Amino acid sequence: MLITAPQLVPQDEITLKIEGYWLASGILGVTGSSMRRVINAGADAVVTKSIGPRPRKGNPGPILTASHGGLLNAVGLTNPGIDQFSEEMELMKSSGIPVVLSIFGSTIDELVDVARKGVSMAPAAIELNLSCPHAEIGQISLDPCLTYDFVHAAREVADCPLLAKITPNASDIVAIGQAAERAGADAVVAINTVRAMKIDIYQRRPVLANKVGGLSGPSIFPIAVRCIYDLYSALSIPIIGVGGVSSWEDAIEMHMAGARAIEVGTAVLQGIGIFRQIKEGVQVYLKEQGFTDISEIVGIAGRT
Ligand SMILES: Cc1cc2nc3c(=O)[nH]c(=O)nc-3n(C[C@H](O)[C@H](O)[C@H](O)COP(=O)(O)O)c2cc1C
Structure with missing residues (x-):
């Protein structure tokens, strides 16, 4: 049985299904060729780097460091701007799998402008980045009212599936998710990165x-x-789950928590073989445990 999102609107004859394993936003840059590599490696959809209203250089370096088994980044939403992105979008879409366009705007007017231009590129869906913790937009999904207003404004102009990506840094993530749902999001993407810091003990900063x-x-x-x-x-x-998935066991656990589809980010940097490893491991697990479809385990941990 295929699980489909409500209110699906096919774009360019590619219909996005909320299922499978997707490349998370911001991983492997924004080029069509890097996206193609991921597609060939078995990803079911790709999410682009977040694109804003105008070209943006991002933060000065250092912007990346490793810490405690994770990656700490403050890239700062580097992107070419929506007007420059249509060529890359065309390249990505020609691969034949769904391309989800991630967008952001610091104000509602900016977001609506980017969303309008984004829709004209016919992505399979639009993912709203409401949650980057090292840029001004990180504030949006800390607050249910702001979340509602931004999602609602994008909903008015987006005639394709609309995904709201929210932050674990909110004190009440459920209130944020509910605000996104009320405002018309077709799915919630949880989570973006966790606000964090590393101090160099010799530089003392x-x-x-x-x-x-x-x-x-x-x-x-x-x-x-x-x-x-x-x-x-x-x-x-x-719910589209994202955050730290690096094995098929993690994917099963995240499905059991409630994720229908899963985005993989940092683990892809270790090798794009991760998509096949996850898919094969999940299939073997389902068979061994007597399940016929992934939908049987989505949210199962909350049902007991
Ligand atoms: C270097 C880097 C850049 C990122 N850029 C974006 C971005 O542009 N937009 C966005 O919504 N998330 C961005 N993210 C967050 C990821 O999409 C993902 O939500 C997060 O890394 C958690 O998943 P992971 O642990 O599998 O990487 C970025 C993450 C990293 C590591």
Whole structure:
């Protein structure tokens, strides 16, 4: 049985299904050729780097460091701007798998402008980045009212599936997810990176020039599982899980918390073979445990 998102609108004859394993936003740059490598490696969909209203250089370096099994980044939403992105979008779409366009705007007017231009590129869906912890937009999904306003404004112009990516840094992530659902999001993507810091003990100052960054990778996996578990019982729309998945066992756990589809980010940097490893491991597990379809385990941990 295929699980499909509600209110699906086919774009360019490619219909996005909220299932499988996707490349998370911001990983492997924004080029069509890097996306193609991921597609060939078995990803079911790719999410682009977040694209904003105008070209953006991002933060000064250092922007990346490793810490406690994870990756700390303060890239700062480097991107070419929506007007420059249509060529890359065309390249990516020609691969034949769904391309989800991730967008952001610091104000509602900016977001609506980017969303309008994004829709004209006919992506399979639009993912709203409301949650980057080292840029001004990180504030949006800390607050249910702002979340509602941004998602609602994008909903008005987006006639394709709309995904709201939210932050674990909110004190009540369920209230944020519910605001996104009320505003018309077709799915919630949880989670973006966790606000974090590393200090160089010899330099006696933060390693990142931006001081604060977003932590990703295995060290945030249990945080993502908790967020998804809490959201699952409170929302009717599907949850796309992301955060620290690096094995098929992690994927099973995240499905059991409530994720219908899963995005993989930092683990892809260790090798793009991760998509096949996850898919094969999940299939073997389902068969061994007597399940016929992944839908039987989505949210199962909250049903007991
Ligand atoms: C270097 C880097 C850049 C990222 N850029 C973006 C971005 O542009 N937009 C976004 O929504 N998330 C971005 N993320 C967050 C990831 O999409 C993902 O939500 C997060 O890393 C958690 O998943 P992971 O642990 O599997 O990497 C970025 C993450 C990293 C490590």
